[in-house]
Amino acid sequence: MRRIRPCCFTRRVSNTHQKAEDIQRSIGAMENPKEGNADHGVSEKQNESTIKSRDSLSSNVILNHDFSRGLHSWNLNCCNGSVVSAESGFLEGISVKSGGNYAVITNRKECWQGLEQDITSRVSLGSTYSVSACVGVSGSLQGSAVVQATLKLEYQGSATTYLFIGRTSVSKEQWKKLEGTFSLSTMPDRVVFYLEGPSPGLDLLIESVVIFCSSPTEEEDPAFGINIIQNSNLNDGTNGWFPLGSCTLSVTTGSPHILPPMARDSLGAHEPLSGRYILVTKRTQTWMGPAQIITDRLKLYLTYQVSAWVRIGPGATAPQNVNVALGVDNQWVNGGQAEVSDDRWYEIGGSFRIEKQPLKVLVYVQGPASGVDLMVAGLQIFPVDRHARFRHLKKETDKIRKRDVVLKFSGSGTGTCIGAFVKVIQTQNSFGFGSCVNRTNIDNEDFVDFFVKNFNWAVFGNELKWYWTESQQGNFNYRDADELLDLCKSHNMETRGHCIFWEVEGTVQPWVKSLNKNDLMTAVQNRLTGLLTRYKGKFRHYDVNNEMLHGSFYQDRLGKDIRANMFKTANQLDSSAALFVNDYHVEDGCDPRSSPEKYIEHIIGLQKQGAPVGGIGIQGHIDSPVGPIVCSALDKLGVLGLPIWFTELDVSSINEYIRADDFEVMLREAFAHPAVDGIMLWGFWELFMSRNNAHLVNAEGEINETGWRYLALRKEWLSHAHGHIDEEGEFMFRGFHGSYVVEIGTGSKKISKTFVVDNGESPLVVSIGL
Numbered sequence: 061m062r063r064i065r066p067c068c069f070t071r072r073v074s075n076t077h078q079k080a081e082d083i084q085r086s087i088g089a090m091e092n093p094k095e096g097n098a099d100h101g102v103s104e105k106q107n108e109s110t111i112k113s114r115d116s117l118s119s120n121v122i123l124n125h126d127f128s129r130g131l132h133s134w135n136l137n138c139c140n141g142s143v144v145s146a147e148s149g150f151l152e153g154i155s156v157k158s159g160g161n162y163a164v165i166t167n168r169k170e171c172w173q174g175l176e177q178d179i180t181s182r183v184s185l186g187s188t189y190s191v192s193a194c195v196g197v198s199g200s201l202q203g204s205a206v207v208q209a210t211l212k213l214e215y216q217g218s219a220t221t222y223l224f225i226g227r228t229s230v231s232k233e234q235w236k237k238l239e240g241t242f243s244l245s246t247m248p249d250r251v252v253f254y255l256e257g258p259s260p261g262l263d264l265l266i267e268s269v270v271i272f273c274s275s276p277t278e279e280e281d282p283a284f285g286i287n288i289i290q291n292s293n294l295n296d297g298t299n300g301w302f303p304l305g306s307c308t309l310s311v312t313t314g315s316p317h318i319l320p321p322m323a324r325d326s327l328g329a330h331e332p333l334s335g336r337y338i339l340v341t342k343r344t345q346t347w348m349g350p351a352q353i354i355t356d357r358l359k360l361y362l363t364y365q366v367s368a369w370v371r372i373g374p375g376a377t378a379p380q381n382v383n384v385a386l387g388v389d390n391q392w393v394n395g396g397q398a399e400v401s402d403d404r405w406y407e408i409g410g411s412f413r414i415e416k417q418p419l420k421v422l423v424y425v426q427g428p429a430s431g432v433d434l435m436v437a438g439l440q441i442f443p444v445d446r447h448a449r450f451r452h453l454k455k456e457t458d459k460i461r462k463r464d465v466v467l468k469f470s471g472s473g474t475g476t477c478i479g480a481f482v483k484v485i486q487t488q489n490s491f492g493f494g495s496c497v498n499r500t501n502i503d504n505e506d507f508v509d510f511f512v513k514n515f516n517w518a519v520f521g522n523e524l525k526w527y528w529t530e531s532q533q534g535n536f537n538y539r540d541a542d543e544l545l546d547l548c549k550s551h552n553m554e555t556r557g558h559c560i561f562w563e564v565e566g567t568v569q570p571w572v573k574s575l576n577k578n579d580l581m582t583a584v585q586n587r588l589t590g591l592l593t594r595y596k597g598k599f600r601h602y603d604v605n606n607e608m609l610h611g612s613f614y615q616d617r618l619g620k621d622i623r624a625n626m627f628k629t630a631n632q633l634d635s636s637a638a639l640f641v642n643d644y645h646v647e648d649g650c651d652p653r654s655s656p657e658k659y660i661e662h663i664i665g666l667q668k669q670g671a672p673v674g675g676i677g678i679q680g681h682i683d684s685p686v687g688p689i690v691c692s693a694l695d696k697l698g699v700l701g702l703p704i705w706f707t708e709l710d711v712s713s714i715n716e717y718i719r720a721d722d723f724e725v726m727l728r729e730a731f732a733h734p735a736v737d738g739i740m741l742w743g744f745w746e747l748f749m750s751r752n753n754a755h756l757v758n759a760e761g762e763i764n765e766t767g768w769r770y771l772a773l774r775k776e777w778l779s780h781a782h783g784h785i786d787e788e789g790e791f792m793f794r795g796f797h798g799s800y801v802v803e804i805g806t807g808s809k810k811i812s813k814t815f816v817v818d819n820g821e822s823p824l825v826v827s828i829g830l
Contacts, residue, residue, distance in 0.1 A: 120272055121271035125269050130143045131143060131175075132762070132765075137175065142163070143163050162196075162265055162267040163266045164263055165266070172257075176212075176253065176254030180248075181718075186243070189243065189273055190274045191239065193209060195265060196233070197230050198263040201231075201262060205230055208224070208226070209226050209238055214250035225242050238255075255269070284448070285442050288357040288358065288442065289423070294334060295336075298338065303340070305343075306348070309338055310341070311339070315333070320407035326365055326442075326686070326687075333437065337435050337437035343431065343432065346428065346429060346430060349427075350436055351422055351423065352424075360415060360417065361718060363722075364684075365440075366412065366441050367407070368438060369438050370434070371404065371437075372403075373433030375433075376401075376428065379652075381398075382398050382408065384408055386422065388418045395423070399655065399658075400428070408649070410650055413683075415713065453729065462797070463795065463817055463820055463824055464824070467815075467828055468790050469785055471830035484802050487798075488798050489516075489798040491777070492738025493514075493515050495511060498523065501745070502547055507745050507748070510761075512553070514770070517740060518553050518555050519556040519707070521750075525559060525562065529541070530587070556600065556640075556740065558606070558642075559603035559642065560591060560602055560603070560604050561614060563605050563606060563608045563615070565611060567611075584618070588626065588629045601637060602639055602640065604640065607644065608641065609659065610653060624666050624670055627672055640705070641673060641675075649693075657696065660700060664700075674702065675705060676697055680710070681708060681709075685722055686725075690726065691729055694729070698734070706738075708741075709726055709739055709741050724773065777796055779796045799816050800817060
């Protein structure tokens with residue numbers, strides 16, 4: 061498990077970035093830049109736009125507009141509130157929809173106290189928005205009361221202002237429609253919509269709130285798939301580009317005419333590239349390369365995919381890291397990296413997103429050692445259309461995760477059952493959905509309740525690691541792992557063993573580091589024997605030696621065969637467990653040390669040494685995921701024929717709706733890929749996460765948007781069907797792989813049977829005796 065600190069900007073440059081002051085000095089030293097190259101700061105257009113997240117692309121700006129999720133997404137403004145069923149229908153006037161809900165706002169001491177929602181990321185400058193709310197009042201009211209809709213506009217460093225939207229007069233026990241419009245002439249740092257108005261002591265009732273854009277501006281079109289790089293095909297020489305530092309740029313021909321594969325997967329049919337590329341010579345620093353300022357072409361909250369062909373000239377004595385980097389004010393963002401080692405063209409693929417208004421954004425290509433020429437062709441940066449990708453993934457999911465099923469009823473009473481009602485309910489999906497859990501978590505009843513209801517696999521965060529079970533030589537602690545295992549067993553949850561060893565030196569306990577070679581070899585053998593003998597048959601998976609692409613503690617001290625020997629010994633001690641490799645940054649294109657190609661080479665190397673590798677673990681600590689980039693990694697790893705699991709998945713964003721979008725990308729990509737067998741989250745509860753702003757449930761136990769998105773997908777991936785037995789004594793449906801219950805109603809008698817739908821291409825015939 062890799063611990064990652066949160067950041068407003070995703071994709072950090074690793075060891076190839078230049079200090080901020082050096083690059084700023086280089087930019088400042090440029091003399092007489094060509095037209096289009098100068099930094100004009102933040103344009104008026106950029107200052108006047110806040111780009112919408114996923115929810116803003118739907119018709120209603122308001123989230124949870126009908127209170128179907130309680131008060132989720134709403135805040136109470138110094139008052140109390142609850143959501144009740146509207147089925148009693150005691151209010152007249154505008155009728156409440158059957159089976160609906162409404163919010164009751166109570167304990168109001170001031171007229172301005174009511175219900176509010178932050179809509180900052182879902183409104184844009186210059187657009188006109190129409191507001192419609194169904195409201196009422198309750199309490200000791202004589203005559204009527206006024207209910208009002210208001211916007212609170214907060215500006216950093218200046219006073220908060222209020223914008224009136226509309227009001228309506230409401231009598232007691234009557235629903236009224238409140239309507240109004242608003243438009244923003246400046247873009248505040250925060251926009252809050254709220255309902256207020258009845259006199260103190262009166263309860264405010266709200267059935268629904270709808271805000272939709274009635275006059276969208278051109279700024280709202282996110283221009284999915286449109287490259288924001290100027291003169292990318294170099295038809296106009298180097299116009300639009302400038303050299304970062306004292307290097308020299310020129311244009312020549314001979315680069316690929318086809319888009320890099322990951323970009324092609326996102327963009328589909330696309331015109332060929334020009335075959336021209338930028339040749340960068342006279343490089344005296346690793347950071348020198350071609351650059352553009354793209355400040356006024358970026359939009360907040362959109363996820364951008366990065367794509368380019370790169371190549372290096374002669375003179376390199378070792379493989380070179382080439383990186384597309386962004387300078388976002390004083391932050392440095394990694395747009396993707398590749399390791400280049402010969403005279404071939406290499407694809408760079410990456411992604412990033414900006415969630416805070418920048419003053420200046422610079423994109424540049426860097427990385428090879430000084431004196432090595434750099435070649436760059438077809439650089440593209442474009443926003444991705446996640447919903448179009450989701451539509452594609454739903455079709456793929458139907459192909460690989462579902463199967464046609466024929467329930468064939470037989471027995472002495474079959475004739476009388478023709479036409480009988482059949483109800484099919486899926487109780488469990490065969491795909492693995494799990495989460496990390498720690499011993500301290502299980503003292504929290506609410507945590508345990510969510511955990512056992514919504515996951516079917518578990519992995520222990522620390523309790524099985526060597527530094528936990530034997531922090532001091534000879535002093536063993538298996539109690540915590542035993543208690544976690546007991547919990548999982550009592551709820552029929554499968555478990556992953558994480559991890560037997562951890563190859564990164566910083567994770568190795570001091571007493572192990574102090575051992576000489578012979579004693580270390582003995583300690584390794586004792587660790588294997590002690591752990592796998594104690595828990596034989598209890599863990600379905602083991603991560604044998606964690607993060608071998610990023611560390612080499614045991615290999616450096618015990619030789620190149622030790623890694624394969626760990627696998628061999630583990631298999632001898634517990635042949636029932638699948639033995640996994642496990643590493644990070646495999647799926648996101650931002651770390652050449654753990655690219656899919658490097659991971660494949662690593663796994664094949666272990667197999668050649670006789671290691672019984674049984675599965676591929678991708679940790680999945682990721683930011684701003686782009687589906688085709690993730691899928692490309694899965695496709696490459698899938699050729700090995702081993703099951704793939706995301707073993708430590710988390711995504712991080714301070715905006716829970718963007719976080720939910722990122723999370724949905726990863727879940728859908730995994731579930732739609734035939735090589736993936738399961739997903740493990742690296743936690744879900746706010747207080748127990750290794751990354752900030754990555755949780756599904758907040759500290760008080762309230763499910764946030766990411767959590768709701770997870771639950772909605774779990775529900776989407778369960779199949780239910782109903783109908784009648786046909787004249788052939790059959791009932792047919794198409795369902796997800798997993799466990800089912802079928803109920804058959806035959807007059808006064810109800811029969812219930814269970815069955816399993818496994819993977820297969822031909823229809824599954826299930827015989828059910830009556």
